[in-house]
Amino acid sequence: xxxxxxxxxxxxxxxxxxxxxxxxxxxxxxxxxxxxxxxxxxxxxxxxxxxxxxxxxxxxxxxxxxxxxxxxxxxxxxxxxxxxxxxxxxxxxxxxxxxxxxxxxxxxxxxx
Amino acid sequence: xxxxxxxxxxxxxxxxxxxxxxxxxxxxxxxxxxxxxxxxxxxxxxxxxxxxxxxxxxxxxxxxxxxxxxxxxxxxxxxxxxxxxxxxxxxxxxxxxxxxxxxxxxxxxxxxxxxxx
Numbered sequence: 001x002x003x004x005x006x007x008x009x010x011x012x013x014x015x016x017x018x019x020x021x022x023x024x025x026x027x028x029x030x031x032x033x034x035x036x037x038x039x040x041x042x043x044x045x046x047x048x049x050x051x052x053x054x055x056x057x058x059x060x061x062x063x064x065x066x067x068x069x070x071x072x073x074x075x076x077x078x079x080x081x082x083x084x085x086x087x088x089x090x091x092x093x094x095x096x097x098x099x100x101x102x103x104x105x106x107x108x109x110x111x112x
Numbered sequence: 113x114x115x116x117x118x119x120x121x122x123x124x125x126x127x128x129x130x131x132x133x134x135x136x137x138x139x140x141x142x143x144x145x146x147x148x149x150x151x152x153x154x155x156x157x158x159x160x161x162x163x164x165x166x167x168x169x170x171x172x173x174x175x176x177x178x179x180x181x182x183x184x185x186x187x188x189x190x191x192x193x194x195x196x197x198x199x200x201x202x203x204x205x206x207x208x209x210x211x212x213x214x215x216x217x218x219x220x221x222x223x224x225x226x227x228x229x
Contacts, residue, residue, distance in 0.1 A: 042118075
Protein backbone atom coordinates (compact mmCIF):
# COMPACT_ATOMS: atom_id res chain seq x y z
CA UNK A 1 0.00 0.00 0.00
CA UNK A 2 1.27 3.46 -0.87
CA UNK A 3 1.24 6.05 1.81
CA UNK A 4 2.98 8.00 4.51
CA UNK A 5 4.13 6.42 7.73
CA UNK A 6 5.05 8.22 10.89
CA UNK A 7 6.55 6.60 13.90
CA UNK A 8 6.03 6.30 16.71
CA UNK A 9 2.37 7.14 17.24
CA UNK A 10 3.02 8.37 20.79
CA UNK A 11 6.32 9.69 22.08
CA UNK A 12 7.30 10.85 25.53
CA UNK A 13 10.46 12.76 26.33
CA UNK A 14 11.93 14.61 29.25
CA UNK A 15 12.36 18.34 29.04
CA UNK A 16 15.75 19.30 27.64
CA UNK A 17 16.12 16.28 25.39
CA UNK A 18 16.15 16.42 21.61
CA UNK A 19 13.80 14.00 19.89
CA UNK A 20 13.50 12.94 16.24
CA UNK A 21 10.19 12.12 14.60
CA UNK A 22 10.21 9.84 11.61
CA UNK A 23 8.33 10.38 8.33
CA UNK A 24 8.60 8.00 5.38
CA UNK A 25 6.62 7.99 2.13
CA UNK A 26 6.51 5.48 -0.70
CA UNK A 27 4.41 7.63 -3.02
CA UNK A 28 7.45 8.88 -4.94
CA UNK A 29 6.45 12.43 -4.02
CA UNK A 30 8.99 15.21 -4.39
CA UNK A 31 7.75 17.61 -1.73
CA UNK A 32 7.37 16.84 1.96
CA UNK A 33 6.08 18.94 4.82
CA UNK A 34 5.96 19.02 8.60
CA UNK A 35 3.06 20.58 10.47
CA UNK A 36 2.25 21.06 14.08
CA UNK A 37 -1.39 20.77 15.19
CA UNK A 38 -2.58 22.37 18.41
CA UNK A 39 -6.21 22.58 19.57
CA UNK A 40 -7.94 25.64 18.17
CA UNK A 41 -4.95 26.66 16.06
CA UNK A 42 -5.25 24.39 13.06
CA UNK A 43 -2.09 23.19 11.34
CA UNK A 44 1.00 25.37 11.24
CA UNK A 45 3.86 24.72 8.85
CA UNK A 46 7.23 23.99 10.46
CA UNK A 47 9.47 23.03 7.52
CA UNK A 48 9.06 21.87 3.97
CA UNK A 49 11.28 20.33 1.33
CA UNK A 50 10.73 20.32 -2.41
CA UNK A 51 13.72 18.21 -3.34
CA UNK A 52 16.41 16.06 -1.77
CA UNK A 53 19.07 18.00 0.14
CA UNK A 54 16.99 21.17 0.17
CA UNK A 55 14.46 22.47 2.67
CA UNK A 56 12.90 25.77 3.77
CA UNK A 57 11.58 27.13 7.01
CA UNK A 58 7.86 27.41 7.44
CA UNK A 59 5.97 29.71 9.78
CA UNK A 60 7.16 28.24 13.08
CA UNK A 61 10.62 26.76 12.44
CA UNK A 62 12.30 27.98 15.64
CA UNK A 63 13.40 25.08 17.82
CA UNK A 64 13.09 22.52 15.03
CA UNK A 65 15.47 21.06 12.47
CA UNK A 66 15.05 18.73 9.49
CA UNK A 67 17.06 16.83 6.93
CA UNK A 68 16.22 15.43 3.50
CA UNK A 69 18.94 12.99 2.54
CA UNK A 70 16.56 10.65 0.73
CA UNK A 71 13.47 11.38 -1.33
CA UNK A 72 11.30 9.12 0.77
CA UNK A 73 12.39 10.35 4.20
CA UNK A 74 12.00 13.69 5.99
CA UNK A 75 12.78 13.39 9.72
CA UNK A 76 12.00 16.23 12.10
CA UNK A 77 14.08 16.92 15.21
CA UNK A 78 12.43 18.77 18.05
CA UNK A 79 15.28 20.39 19.92
CA UNK A 80 15.50 21.52 23.51
CA UNK A 81 15.23 25.09 22.21
CA UNK A 82 11.57 24.56 21.30
CA UNK A 83 9.74 26.25 24.14
CA UNK A 84 6.46 24.38 23.88
CA UNK A 85 7.10 21.07 22.11
CA UNK A 86 4.11 19.07 23.33
CA UNK A 87 1.84 18.79 20.29
CA UNK A 88 0.55 16.57 17.51
CA UNK A 89 2.95 16.50 14.56
CA UNK A 90 1.79 15.72 11.02
CA UNK A 91 3.89 14.92 7.99
CA UNK A 92 2.58 15.40 4.46
CA UNK A 93 3.77 15.03 0.89
CA UNK A 94 2.84 16.25 -2.60
CA UNK A 95 3.62 14.94 -6.05
CA UNK A 96 5.47 17.02 -8.59
CA UNK A 97 3.01 19.52 -10.03
CA UNK A 98 0.37 18.33 -7.66
CA UNK A 99 -1.79 20.41 -5.41
CA UNK A 100 -3.20 17.93 -2.95
CA UNK A 101 -1.18 17.14 0.14
CA UNK A 102 -1.40 13.62 1.55
CA UNK A 103 -1.01 13.26 5.29
CA UNK A 104 0.47 10.68 7.58
CA UNK A 105 -1.22 9.46 10.78
CA UNK A 106 0.74 11.82 13.01
CA UNK A 107 2.92 11.53 16.11
CA UNK A 108 1.73 12.85 19.44
CA UNK A 109 4.74 14.16 21.35
CA UNK A 110 4.51 14.81 25.06
CA UNK A 111 7.40 16.46 26.84
CA UNK A 112 7.37 15.91 30.58
CA UNK B 113 0.95 36.97 4.49
CA UNK B 114 -2.16 35.01 3.75
CA UNK B 115 -4.47 33.91 6.52
CA UNK B 116 -7.50 31.66 6.79
CA UNK B 117 -10.32 32.11 9.26
CA UNK B 118 -12.95 29.56 10.22
CA UNK B 119 -15.81 31.19 12.05
CA UNK B 120 -16.94 28.42 14.33
CA UNK B 121 -14.74 26.42 16.67
CA UNK B 122 -17.40 23.86 17.60
CA UNK B 123 -20.71 23.11 15.88
CA UNK B 124 -23.24 20.72 17.37
CA UNK B 125 -26.08 19.37 15.23
CA UNK B 126 -28.66 16.64 15.24
CA UNK B 127 -28.77 14.08 12.46
CA UNK B 128 -30.53 15.30 9.29
CA UNK B 129 -29.81 18.95 10.08
CA UNK B 130 -28.16 21.07 7.41
CA UNK B 131 -24.56 22.14 7.79
CA UNK B 132 -22.65 25.21 6.72
CA UNK B 133 -19.12 25.86 7.93
CA UNK B 134 -17.64 29.23 7.16
CA UNK B 135 -14.18 29.86 5.76
CA UNK B 136 -12.69 33.19 4.75
CA UNK B 137 -9.19 33.90 3.54
CA UNK B 138 -7.08 36.95 2.98
CA UNK B 139 -5.01 36.90 -0.17
CA UNK B 140 -5.42 39.01 -3.25
CA UNK B 141 -3.94 36.67 -5.85
CA UNK B 142 -4.87 33.34 -7.36
CA UNK B 143 -5.71 30.69 -4.81
CA UNK B 144 -6.49 27.02 -4.66
CA UNK B 145 -8.94 26.11 -1.91
CA UNK B 146 -9.35 22.94 0.07
CA UNK B 147 -11.42 21.38 2.80
CA UNK B 148 -9.81 18.59 4.77
CA UNK B 149 -11.48 16.37 7.34
CA UNK B 150 -10.01 14.54 10.30
CA UNK B 151 -12.25 11.77 11.63
CA UNK B 152 -11.49 10.58 15.17
CA UNK B 153 -8.34 8.48 15.12
CA UNK B 154 -7.86 8.77 11.37
CA UNK B 155 -5.56 10.56 8.94
CA UNK B 156 -6.34 14.03 7.72
CA UNK B 157 -7.96 13.50 4.32
CA UNK B 158 -9.13 15.67 1.47
CA UNK B 159 -12.86 16.36 1.33
CA UNK B 160 -12.92 18.60 -1.73
CA UNK B 161 -10.91 21.19 -3.61
CA UNK B 162 -11.33 24.16 -5.92
CA UNK B 163 -8.77 25.19 -8.52
CA UNK B 164 -10.76 26.94 -11.23
CA UNK B 165 -14.00 26.80 -13.19
CA UNK B 166 -17.37 26.15 -11.59
CA UNK B 167 -17.26 27.79 -8.17
CA UNK B 168 -19.56 25.14 -6.73
CA UNK B 169 -17.52 22.03 -6.10
CA UNK B 170 -18.69 18.68 -4.91
CA UNK B 171 -16.67 16.39 -2.72
CA UNK B 172 -16.95 13.05 -1.05
CA UNK B 173 -19.79 11.96 1.25
CA UNK B 174 -22.26 14.53 -0.05
CA UNK B 175 -20.26 17.61 0.88
CA UNK B 176 -20.03 20.65 -1.36
CA UNK B 177 -18.43 24.07 -1.15
CA UNK B 178 -18.91 27.34 -2.94
CA UNK B 179 -16.12 29.72 -3.83
CA UNK B 180 -17.26 33.33 -3.73
CA UNK B 181 -14.33 35.38 -4.93
CA UNK B 182 -15.82 38.75 -4.03
CA UNK B 183 -16.25 37.62 -0.44
CA UNK B 184 -12.98 35.69 -0.21
CA UNK B 185 -15.04 32.80 1.08
CA UNK B 186 -15.18 29.04 0.58
CA UNK B 187 -17.96 27.74 2.80
CA UNK B 188 -18.60 24.04 3.24
CA UNK B 189 -22.14 22.69 3.11
CA UNK B 190 -24.05 19.47 3.49
CA UNK B 191 -27.85 19.31 3.26
CA UNK B 192 -28.32 16.53 5.82
CA UNK B 193 -25.59 15.47 8.24
CA UNK B 194 -25.10 12.01 9.68
CA UNK B 195 -23.59 10.84 12.95
CA UNK B 196 -20.60 9.58 10.94
CA UNK B 197 -19.82 13.19 9.90
CA UNK B 198 -18.58 13.88 13.42
CA UNK B 199 -15.03 15.08 12.84
CA UNK B 200 -12.81 18.15 12.71
CA UNK B 201 -12.89 20.12 9.47
CA UNK B 202 -10.11 22.32 8.17
CA UNK B 203 -10.21 24.89 5.43
CA UNK B 204 -6.91 25.49 3.63
CA UNK B 205 -5.68 27.91 1.01
CA UNK B 206 -2.78 27.38 -1.34
CA UNK B 207 -1.08 30.32 -2.97
CA UNK B 208 2.07 30.63 -4.98
CA UNK B 209 3.44 33.23 -2.63
CA UNK B 210 7.10 32.64 -1.89
CA UNK B 211 7.81 31.45 -5.39
CA UNK B 212 7.63 27.74 -4.70
CA UNK B 213 6.25 25.56 -7.42
CA UNK B 214 4.43 23.54 -4.83
CA UNK B 215 2.86 26.53 -3.22
CA UNK B 216 2.22 26.74 0.48
CA UNK B 217 -0.89 25.57 2.32
CA UNK B 218 -2.27 27.82 5.03
CA UNK B 219 -4.85 26.20 7.29
CA UNK B 220 -7.70 27.64 9.27
CA UNK B 221 -8.10 26.94 12.96
CA UNK B 222 -10.43 24.02 12.39
CA UNK B 223 -14.09 23.43 13.25
CA UNK B 224 -15.15 20.49 15.36
CA UNK B 225 -18.47 19.09 14.22
CA UNK B 226 -20.44 16.92 16.60
CA UNK B 227 -23.54 15.21 15.24
CA UNK B 228 -25.96 13.68 17.72
CA UNK B 229 -27.98 10.64 16.57
